[in-house]
Amino acid sequence: MNIAATGNNDDLQIMRDLIRDHQDGFALPRHFYTSQAVYEHDIKAYWNHNWIWVGHVSQIPEPGDYFLFEYGPESIIVVRDRENIVRAHLNVCRHRGSRVCLKESGKAKLFSCPYHAWTYELNGRLRGGRAMGPDFNPADYGLFAANVRVFQGLIFICVADNPPPIDEGLARLAPLTEPYGLERLKIAHSASYPVPANWKLALENYMECYHCAPSHKDYSRSHSLKDPRELEELIAPLKERSVGAGLQPVNLELTGGDAAGPAADIYYRRYPLFPGYKTGSKSGEPLAPLLGQLSGFDGGTTDIQIGPLNNFLAYSDHVVGYRFVPRSMQETDIQIIWMVDQDAEEGRDYDKEMLTWLWHVTSLDDERIIRHNQEGVNSHRFVPGPLAEMEWGIRDFYHGYLRLV
Known part of the structure; x- marks a missing residue:
């Protein structure tokens, strides 16, 4: 396929055209490995919609133990909460998007955003948003949760709303x-x-x-x-x-x-x-x-x-x-x-x-x-x-x- 002849400069449309014309049993064209737009689409459409092995339960043996796992622009907090449940939260404050947790691993009683001090429970619930006024409902602004599966001690997460059945x-x-x-x-x-x-x-x-x-x-x-x-x-x-x-x-x-x-x-x-x-x-x-x-x-x-x-x-x-x-x-x-x-x-x-x-x-x-x-x-x-x-x-x-x- 002659991409230049298409007159289409949209990287994702080029990708779709290449997928349509891809010959089974052959390697992928260079566009899949050299396009910034395709890379960002990979993260959004593929990595965010697949299960990712992030660690082992031995890394978080007690409530409050946590570690971060990061890929592309995403950062995930993997933590054992007070009820001994392994949870995963996107490391994105629900206020203005700052990273909440900055250390790669540790032990925490709460997660507090270093920007404006919004504070979250280990289970992701917003405990308090400082000086937000009488109409603010903290229950609406917990950390975004990722799906979690623990298989024989191995921890897997998926950030998609509807993860693939596993x-x-x-x-x-x-x-x-x-x-x-x-x-x-x-x-x-x-x-x-x-x-x-x-x-x-x-x-x-x-x-x-x-x-x-x-x-x-x-x-x-x-x-x-x-x-x-x-x-x-x-x-x-x-x-x-x-x-x-x-x-x-x-x-x-x-x-x-x-x-x-x-x-x-x-x-x-x-x-x-x-x-x-x-x-x-x-x-x-x-x-x-x-x-x-x-x-x-x-x-x-x-x-x-x-x-x-x-x-x-x-x-x-x-x-x-x-x-x-x-x-x-x-x-x-x-x-x-x-x-x-x-x-x-x-x-x-x-x-x-x-x-x-x-x-x-x-x-x-x-x-x-x-x-x-x-x-x-x-x-x-x-x-x-x-x-x-x-x-x-x-x-x-x-x-x-x-x-x-």
Whole structure:
């Protein structure tokens, strides 16, 4: 399609025209990664209408504990209220829009706007608007609430009035993830890797392992996803070992509105590591105590996706959470969170440097390849090419993304 020939300078209309003409099985045109209007529309139409994993209940164990989660222009206060309920509020004062909460985390009895001192209860209700006159009703001006789901200790939020249905999918996922004891996890370490690229390029990179063999030498020594032929040969033995370790060797894939019923995207698949590797470590040896109800190491890891934006890898001794958080049109934070059993002690049960080694070096690789990807896509000569069979995850992402935006 010749965009210049359309005579239409509206970026969103160009986007709609490109969606109409998009060829299934091909990458998206550069406009989706280079337009400020498209980026702002992504936040409004896609991020604000999907479930986002923001943290773990271990971060807010007591009433008044809170932390902030931010993406694009949005800031969310995640707090445990006085009734022990996990809540999420948009960090926007109902008076003139100031940020209410400025510290990244802490403990609060109330939230007080630093601009004009409007004060909010932990549950979001406006306690008082100073000197607003006799006709002012505080009940009309509580903090905007975000939807919350807590799944086995993992906290998800969605700011949309009508979020995508997720409960049925979580119910079907629950027995598969229960053996890991996700509710008993704690965060051992978190890191952010800024990359000068659009968030979609960062997410697309995670959704395929076509690049793993040439781009991730350390990862490819232990993880069989790099080669579908080797993967297939190792699956049957892994299933037997998984059963012995207390895991169900069952795959689950649900997408919104599919034949299985309404669900946000839910994906669960355990796949084999190469022989000699019990977990995702440099040596292949365990990194931390076994998780939950597991009785041994089966030599595998699990890909888990809960909603299109939230990815996890569950090894037998630790869980790694992945997010690709947009900061601006071509600025994204690759956020990695390493979690271990709540009773594990650093220095006694695990070494943080060894625990984080694999996904630290892999994320450094990702920053490099995603940066170069964006540099190439920025070229006016870029023309989308066909997706490989191993890039099926990107194709699935496009289907959902293009429907929503």
